[in-house]
Amino acid sequence: MVGLGPGAAAWRTPEVDQLLRRATDLVGYQTYLDMVEPGPPGQRRHPSDNRQEAGRAAAALDLAAGGRSVAVVSSGDPGVFAMAAAVMEQLARADAPPAWADVEVTVAPGITAAQAAAARAGAPLGHDFAVVSLSDNLKPWPVVERRLEAAAGADFVLALYNPVSRHRPWQLRRALEIVGRHRSGATPVVVGRDVGRPAEDVRVVGLAELDVSLVDMRTVLVIGSTTTTVVRRPGRAAQVYTPRSYPADRGSPSDAG
């Protein structure tokens, strides 16, 4: 399982490059396979729809069990909301084909979207943070709410993946309501869209002014804690950071907003 990183070749690790060149077969969502340059003669590509994760994982294991060297391609880090867990889930199935027992499964990490957006904006992940997917395709929405409430109440910086989709129009608004109980409207939010790709757009806005209609499924959000600070210098884009130190007199971060 290899991670391309957010898109830019300069953010793809040499390990991943080498695994992609050596693979006899590339398995992945069509959009991600399109980000991989042509491989050696004979290398086969098995593109699929983004929602066929279990089937794609099983197909990759079948190919590997048959002696092929398979790269399962994710964007970002395959270990973070991506294909690595999907493949491991297949391996753990009670009815897993016996032929899979001998397949060697390794993970090559990549820069994930929150790191890329954070880097472009400064250092908002410089202190304790929580990473939450707002997708309720595979987990009940109350679990998402409980996690947002817990993380916001304990003053974590929050990185939000899958903030919206065609089938999830209201969840982000609800998430921002929950976070807004624990943060002032001036809390900096990094809105990173297509980071590391040609259409990259990274902005720093206040929590109260975040326009949810501008957020889509290719966006990652990083919402500051109560200590996250904006640095403004004349003639430059605003940058943000979360200090390494935390004020000793802030006894109850959940009231700090």
Place this chain on the structure above:
Amino acid sequence: MVGLGPGAAAWRTPEVDQLLRRATDLVGYQTYLDMVEPGPPGQRRHPSDNRQEAGRAAAALDLAAGGRSVAVVSSGDPGVFAMAAAVMEQLARADAPPAWADVEVTVAPGITAAQAAAARAGAPLGHDFAVVSLSDNLKPWPVVERRLEAAAGADFVLALYNPVSRHRPWQLRRALEIVGRHRSGATPVVVGRDVGRPAEDVRVVGLAELDVSLVDMRTVLVIGSTTTTVVRRPGRAAQVYTPRSYPADRGSPSDAG
């Protein structure tokens, strides 16, 4: 601010390699500078002690304000518990030297320790997770406890940085007590030491059997949620993953342990 990743050259991004080659000056903790191969003739190195972060950041900004092209070197991701926030803190100082106003400050992300340890062990970060530093050098210990309690109670996977040090012998034990209120003793924990370096050692152990005396400051811990699963196959090291799906009937994760 550049991130070397966990150590292995195969995990260092091409962006970071290029910035290191182009820099006129490398600033950083001696141990990290030692991980960088010799640069072009004339490139200067400014090694420092690991605890002089503010001074190191200010020195880097002074060099850059004087026209030098400076790479501030961190291991892992400079944006995660590392030098990027330290440099931004200096920039944000009320008494920042006027000469710093024109310094361009950019961040080149890297693979961070939790990603590396997770990749070696499977996909424990496959679902929502929280990243917490146990260091109380710069934040009050009660803040750490509150965050651990919140994240464990909401059933996040937990990645723990700086789990111990010579000056912090008891904090990890206390952290494990807090997490243990919300997790069974069988919860898988990834113990990653020196990941990506020659002495790499990655183990998967149960929460109850974790030997804190084997954990040091070069270790990162990833503690599973209640859904994190161990995959055992004959003749192979145990692997772990956190499923992408969450059971709909698990109403109160904090009682699930």
